[in-house]
Structure formats: structure tokens, C-alpha cells
Amino acid sequence: MPKLSQREIEVLKKSTILKGIDPNAVASILGEAQWTGTAKGDTLFQQGEAAIRLFILLQGKIKLSQVNSEGNQVLLRILGPGEVIAGVSAFENTVYPATATALEKCAALSFDRPHLLRLMERHPQISLNVNRILLGRMQELQDRFRELATERVEKRVACALIRLARANGRKTPEGILIDLPLSRQDLAELTGTTLYTVSRLLKAWEGKGILKSERKRITLIQPRELASVAGEMPQALP
Amino acid sequence: MPKLSQREIEVLKKSTILKGIDPNAVASILGEAQWTGTAKGDTLFQQGEAAIRLFILLQGKIKLSQVNSEGNQVLLRILGPGEVIAGVSAFENTVYPATATALEKCAALSFDRPHLLRLMERHPQISLNVNRILLGRMQELQDRFRELATERVEKRVACALIRLARANGRKTPEGILIDLPLSRQDLAELTGTTLYTVSRLLKAWEGKGILKSERKRITLIQPRELASVAGEMPQALP
């Protein structure tokens, strides 16, 4: 039985998967969970392992990536506190389709399949929540798929930075800091290009004063300019 | 109240979304559905329209595609009888993220959101089924995303043909016919390339006796050879 801070309990109550469930019930749910902590760089699970647990991230950021047979990687998504990892485990007796790596120190709760199934039976809302989560991710992935199929590298990277800023942006005096330790390689895997091309693009944008690019640290200075490269994504940034 | 053939009712009972539900209940569900027929080339709904209905395909094949702002298309997926189209409509008051076009004469049932929500309340199994459907599609899309990001065109097209054969293949004396009227353009949109490149690839493979490529009609003669171009996908073909 894990011991959670007040903050972590707050995260859980607002988590995408437990949203809308009676807070008292949430407390009892937690009794069945297992706590896991990982250091930066550790993996929560590996692509190909038997998918036996579903994780809810309490703290930190996780990247989900896939490799092909030649060892080339793609970065499928980045997850933050309150998000669910490995929805598969609940439904199919199968293997994890991707590897989950901690971008920073992380904490997570996890449930095994029997627990999860019982939970879902007791709280039908969970299943609705999972639907909503999957739909949202599906749509984002469809968008990225379309981008990858039809857009130039420059635009894809610009879009990726804007999405990252929206999900992980933190206002600072200089601009919007993308609060994730992502290397050029990570960015390349996120957008389907090479680290060399990413490096050149960032340098060029830095030269124009659009952003500040440091080692594993990017700050958007003129998000407007970047959005226009990305081909207009009208919504506001943090 | 639609009038359905026995065959269509069978399709429904086995459909991915109604699987596992009491057949008698299914009958009553149908009472709330609306029937839609479309000719080849018609669209069921357009990207950007208000997403108010969820469709279950009874007959025919539908392609789901997305356009970007410059009018470039990608083909997201192809759906057959028993499959669900536009899961969005159930969960979010939003717009269709893609356009659904009939590849051949089609028939479908549809439900509007209020009906759907009531159904899901009455039959929690539906929501579980939707989860399973979304997960499956998610995984396929992730695979295609990885391919698009890391593989050469040749391999991507080979993979696409094998997937199509697996889902829509029909054994004929000559080989495995991909039983869908897909143009070179469609295949290009499915794999993120141009119709010219697809045409050249198919010609080359035809020259090697791997397949027979006609107008909107492809027959795999030596699926093994194609699988080896695709980099080994071990499972059997129909």
C-alpha cells in the first residue's frame, strides 16, 4: 500500500482516468495499487515485454518510443502527471507495443489486469474515461501522421515545438520554456527527421530571434513567428 | 426504423462494437438506428462537419481520409462491414476529424449522440468494445507512423499491400486479390508518397512476377517475396 503525498492524491483525483469518480472510492482504489519510482533514464517497461500492468503517472515525465527492426526509433508521445500509460494491459493479454522511459525522476502507481478489471466493473466511468483518452491520443497521432506524410521537415518541427509548448510550456521572463529535457535526437524522433536537421533548424530560428536553443532546453521567444512557420495553429499558448 | 436483411443482422451481431451483447437487446437497439445508403464515391460525412452521428458499416468499404490546409490528402484507414466509423461523436461535441468516402456501394446504420449515450449506459459492454477498437487502431496507426518516420518508400508500400491483403484479401486462382478499388493515388496517400512512385514500384514488382497490377486492382502472386521487401511480417496471409 503506497503512501502518497497530498499533492499526489490531488494529481490522481484529477487524472484523466479517474476523473469523475467519487473521491472516497478513489481512496479505496489506491489500496490496490503498487507504487513505482524511477530515476531519470530508467524504463518503466520495454517494448515486447508482457503487458501486465497499467500505470498512472504521479510525477515526472515519461517518453513512449518504438523501435523498428533496424533499431531506428520514433517518439510516440510524452506523458505527464495524471496521465495513463499502457492502456493495452487492461484489454488484451499481449505485449507492450512501446518502451516507456523516464525523462526525469518519476513516480507512478500501477495496477495489474485483475485489479483493473474489477475496478472498471465497479466504476463504469473509468471505461468512459479511457475512451476519451484514447480518442484524444488517436486524433493527435492522426494529425502527426498527416504532417509526416504531407509536410516539410521545417513545418513538422515547428508544429512539434508548439505542441510541446502547449503541453509542457512554462512562462519565464524570457519566453515560454519547454520544460522537458529533450535532446536534438529526441526532437528528431518526434518529427521523423535526423538530429542534424533539427540542429540546423534550431540554429536558424535562434538566429532570427524566434527561440533560444540550449542543451536539452528550448525557450520560445516569439511563438507567433514559429506558429506562422507551422502554418497557423490559432490557439493561444500558455 | 430500418429494414435489414438476415445477412445484415448477422454483420451487426458480430460487429466490433456490439460483440458480446445479448442478441435480443441488439434487436431493440436497432429500432433506434437510422439507415443510410451511399453510392460509390459518395461521402458519409466530411472533415470539419459537426460530429453528430456514429456509423456502423453494414456493407461495402469506406475510406477515411484527412486533408491539410494545402489540400494534400492522407488515407487514415479503410473500414469494412461491422466496423465503426466516427467514434468521436459519442464522446465529444466536436467535428469529424476526417472525411468518410465510399469505395463502393455502402450501407450503414447510425446513431445520434443521445441514443448512443443511452445505449452505452444500458450496455456497458459497448464502452469496453469501443476501448478495444480504439486500442487496436491506435496500435496500427503507431506502426504506420513508425514506418513513415523510419522506412523507405519501397518498404512502406510493401507493408501497406500486405496489410491490405490481410484485411481485404480474397483467394483467387492467380493469387491473393486485394478486393478494393484503390487507385495509385489512394496507395500513395496511404503510404505518404506520390502516385508516380507507387506506379513505378508496382511496375517493377510486376516485372519480377511478385504481383499483378491492373487499374484499381492488385493481385499478389508471390506474397513471400513482397513480405521480404517489407522486412518480414511473419503471419500468414489468407
Add this chain to the structure above:
DNA sequence: CGCTATTTTGAGATGGCTCAAGCTATGTGG
């Protein structure tokens, strides 16, 4: 302070795209 991971930069190669033009089924209307 030295080691290693990360990033930058250059130069050259090329896969696949673009554009243009001709070809061929298919089906349609006279």
C-alpha cells in the same frame, strides 16, 4: 580536470518529388 554526451558544422550524395507528356482502359452518349 578529464571524460563523455551532446551539439554544431561542412561537404557531398541521393531518394524521391516535380512537372510534363503520352498512353490506355472504361464507360458513355450518339
Add this chain to the structure above:
DNA sequence: CCACATAGCTTGAGCCATCTCAAAATAGCG
């Protein structure tokens, strides 16, 4: 039933965005 229109397909030639590979510069870490 034929001739013509049209959508779909093939082919060639040239180009260029992006990848590759190599090597040096930088930054953080132990």
C-alpha cells in the same frame, strides 16, 4: 456498337530537400 471523353496510369528527365558521414566544438558530469 462505335467513337470519343475522361479518369487513371506510365514514363522520362531534372532537381532539390534532406540524409549521410566525418570531424570539430561545447557543455556538463563524476
